[in-house]
Amino acid sequence: MKRDDFGLYRPYGLHIAGQWRPAQDGAVREVIDPASEEVIGWIPAAGAADLDAALAAAQAAFQAWRRTSPWERAALLRRTAQLVRERTPAIAELMSAETGKPLLQARGELSDAADQFDWYAGETQRIYGHTMEARVPDVRMQVRMEPVGVVAAFSAWNFPALLPARKIAAALGAGCAVVVKPASEAAGCCMALVQALQDAGAPAGLVNLVTGDSSFISEHLVRSPIVAKISLTGSTGVGRRLLALAAEGVKRVSMELGGHAPVLVFEDADVEHAAEQCARFKYRNCGQVCASPSRFYVHRSLYARFCERFAAVAGSLRVGPGLAEGTEVGPMANRRGLANAHRLIDDALAQGARLIAGGRRPEGLPGDKGYYLAPTVLADVPPSARIMREEPFGPVAPLAPFDGFDEAIALANSTPYGLASYLFSRSLKTATMASEAIEAGMVGVNDLAIASAEMPFGGVKESGMGREGGALGIRDYLEAKYIRTRLL
Known part of the structure; x- marks a missing residue:
């Protein structure tokens, strides 16, 4: 199926290396309007070749982005926030069509999503390392905070703009690249966010978007040696499965799971x-x-x-x-x-x-x-x-x-x-x-x-681990590197 046949998702598709395109084998999944039970569009169902292309694009983009000035990274996030606010009326209608969410609530969610990009623009400029006085005068000791690498981000359908925004904004602010997989029921809002990032000047491959079968995609991405970190918003059952996969590669995870x-x-x-x-x-x-x-x-x-x-x-x-x-x-x-x-x-x-x-x-x-x-x-x-x-x-x-x-x-x-x-x-x-x-x-x-946006969001027990939002949210996308130098 070509992009012209995607219905509601006609402008979009998979986003790989800066380009929107269908799945290589043309496979699609239908999306249902919960208010009418009618098909409103089709999204691509990514295959292994599509996922490998997204991973390769993210890996290449990461090598340049990690060396990009925090001020430049912050500027990209601020421009994205502005574009999301300008496009809120159109994206809100898309969100309501996908999820049944009342328009007023959809507009509020998009405001919250824009806040995430604004907040992490500031946090990007406040990534602190530290130095310590050594025990001897000819030694210097410092700790640098460095981006963890390529992030596989999985988000749920109930907040289809806010949830991916939390992950993408924090990851990019830290200097990481992203492969994001939104929920199939409501992928359009995440597609609109990725388009805003591209229009704001995101380098090709920095943010890649894939859609399709969740089990297949998550296993392929998590098992890839390119992926260094996994971020999930989903059910506790899904969290357990991804934790088991992540353990095979000893990969970092942050998870916002079920609540009651x-x-x-x-x-x-x-x-x-x-x-x-x-x-x-x-x-x-x-x-x-x-x-x-x-x-x-x-x-x-x-x-x-x-x-x-x-x-x-x-x-x-x-x-x-x-x-x-x-x-x-x-x-x-x-x-x-x-x-x-x-x-x-x-x-x-x-x-x-x-x-x-x-x-x-x-x-x-x-x-x-x-x-x-x-x-x-x-x-x-x-x-x-x-x-x-x-x-x-x-x-x-x-x-x-x-x-x-x-x-x-x-x-x-x-x-x-x-x-x-x-x-x-x-x-x-x-x-x-x-x-x-x-x-x-x-x-x-x-x-x-x-x-x-300014406070940490997350839970304990079977509701997950790690935090999104606030000053703590960016830490899960950073690694502490200790450097000890002896002056000769």
């Missing part, structure tokens, strides 16, 4: 504010957010009021196609996610939970197409229900009461995940003790908007 973020609402919290904020954040991106608040534990004295307000807000949200004006909650991104959400709902109800909002396809939508599920609220969900142990990754909120501080902390820490967590309390002592006792990489206190 608890929310603790203590007895001194503003319950109306907590319920309102939790409900609105829960259904952002249709609940398909790794750091989404996804288990709600409320002190028994506030529980009834919290349930009532949460359900009222959930029921008030406007559901529809992402491209429709006024949509607050779009469809889920794919059929398998919708099916899993229904399985979790059925399991919770079978174990005694109460359905107090949603649970079915929203009324008022034309036809029966699209992966829609009304914002759903389950009350009195027992700890044994699957949704309390498995990440729902959908618009389903399980609620349960607790009686004391120790019980709340035990519930929060009861899963193998540790990405984000949240708590609501007016007490400085309670907030401090709880935020320190919760096992998570990020804690929001009376606030759920925790992600920002």
